[in-house]
Amino acid sequence: MDIDKRQFLKIMGISGALWLGSRLAGGLSSIFGIGDKLDKKALADAGLEISKTLPSVNALKAKQWAMAIDLRKFKTQEDYQRCIKVCDKIHNIPDIPTKQEIKWIWEEPYDAAFPEQHNEYIENQLKDKPVLILCNQCEFPPCVRVCPTGATFKRKDGIVMMDYHRCIGCRYCMAACPYGSRSFNFQDPRPFIKKIDPDYPTRTKGVVEKCDFCAERLDQGQMPACVEVSNGAIIFGDLKDPNSDIRKVLSENFSIRRKPELGTQPNVFYII
């Protein structure tokens, strides 16, 4: 096919205008939220498996996931370690032995977990009792408020999640979190993972991470891993459902939360 310079420029001009037009249309539709619907419909029309990107039909659903940790049922070191180890294992958490460590769920002594409850003469049983610490999945999370990119966000079921691909690693969320729940990958974590579990993504250097209530397991219809191995010492459920297990234990037992005075509405309760 012969085309002269004039035709060539014409074609280039038209295709350029079309490209620009489509970019603008794309931009506008994403602003007005049309894009998502169109994309899903287009996927379905093309016979593509959109189910792969959606949660399983067995997915556990809730209005607000919450956890109650029954400290009375944690008796031996083994009780704590079971919960910690399973989490470390399935989430590919690196074992970095420095101040730049990564932690999702770990132990702190009672008075460190609840410093505002400071009481020198507290009962012996509680004095040095270890407490499991994890992200509180706050109803009003300061980390989400401060994040400049939306890399940390709250799902409809109340879980505060991380987008490891959007995080720029500014660590503002770590300054904002009043619970010390967040860890930053100061380095490539992969060499520090004993055995990589291919079912869960490893992270890259320069992003923040934390516990996400095993959102990936809930989406498959499974309970969070620590709950599963706790032998009933950790109760998990929908806080907004008056008939849920968690509402039952909370209504029958005395529970406390970490730093409730900060107004974050933490969703991890401790029965003491």
Added chain:
Amino acid sequence: MIEKAFYGSKKYWIWILFLLALIGVCFHFYLIQFTEGLKITGMSRNVSWGLYIAQFTYMVGVAASAVMLVIPYYLHHYKTFSRIVILGEFMAIAAVTVCILFIFVDLGQPMRVMNVILYPQLHSVMFWDMTVLSGYLILNLLIGWTTLEAERKDVPPPSWVKPLIYLSVVWAISIHTVTAFLYAGLPGRPFWLSAIMAARFLASAFCAGPAILLLLAFIVKKLTSYDPGEEPVDVLSKIITYAMSANIFFLLLEVFTAFYSNIPDDINSFKYLFAGLQGHKELVPFMWTSAILGLFSLALLIPPQTRKNKTSLVIALVALVVSTWIDKGLGLVVAGFIPNPFDKVTSYTPTFPEVMIAIGVYTVGIFILTVLWKVAISVKQKAIS
């Protein structure tokens, strides 16, 4: 006008080459950080911001301080500032650039920095800080460059600059207020959770910034015989004296509230800074140096005899800059993380590569300042002759 930066004495070129070489050396350390990650810094899970963010905070103040020249000159038509106001505006440009670079080198994923603009989060103070800082950079570039160009052509500045100048006054206040809000709005950091934070920031900015400007102007006077005049120095040192007094007063307000209320959360960070906490005393000698130098600078600045004497003024200004730098560029950010949410102390010491990267960023700032001031002074000197 930029061509003025390409004609200079041998000394000027040696200085430029020295700065470029130093930037090159420091950039090497940044490349190490870029590949290895922030693990090469002294920061940790508990003290997750360090030297970089602290320098950022300090330099926002230096940038904002240009307003201390702009207000008298443009709002009160205080014409004796005519030879120094451009130096202030151009220093603000260098300072804001340093701020932006300090944020950049602090990022774990610097290649994703545009995500802040691609996914703007209006509820994040950091988004607003980025907005006001870049706005301030553009404002000062526009205003400084246009007014200088007009002067070179011996015509009055175009009328559209006036509204921008008024805007820049408010904007200067905003950059340091929003930077204070970065800290003052966090629920779990009692040391920062203070309504007076923005006021403290502004007070320390309005003494430290002009102090740095005066010291630099003295150096320039020695090197180029460009003299901003006696009177602006006198007026600026008065401004510095008032601002430093306010700065120390505000700090004492914090100390009173913390210690008289006797609330441990409010006391702990101060204890860590000035006495040590849980056996950690890393910052204690620095903080006392800061306190003593701060009071010493006031002792020299308040009596007119020592303030008007060139030698004692220089000593006072150096003491003031060191004092405020330790307070804001070292203590304030680190102490906010100490103790951590579990009431434990994790010490923080910047590492050698971290310090080199910080020096590199500052050197970029000095480079920009050198070029801009070279242009400004060349134009001004020509206008005089």
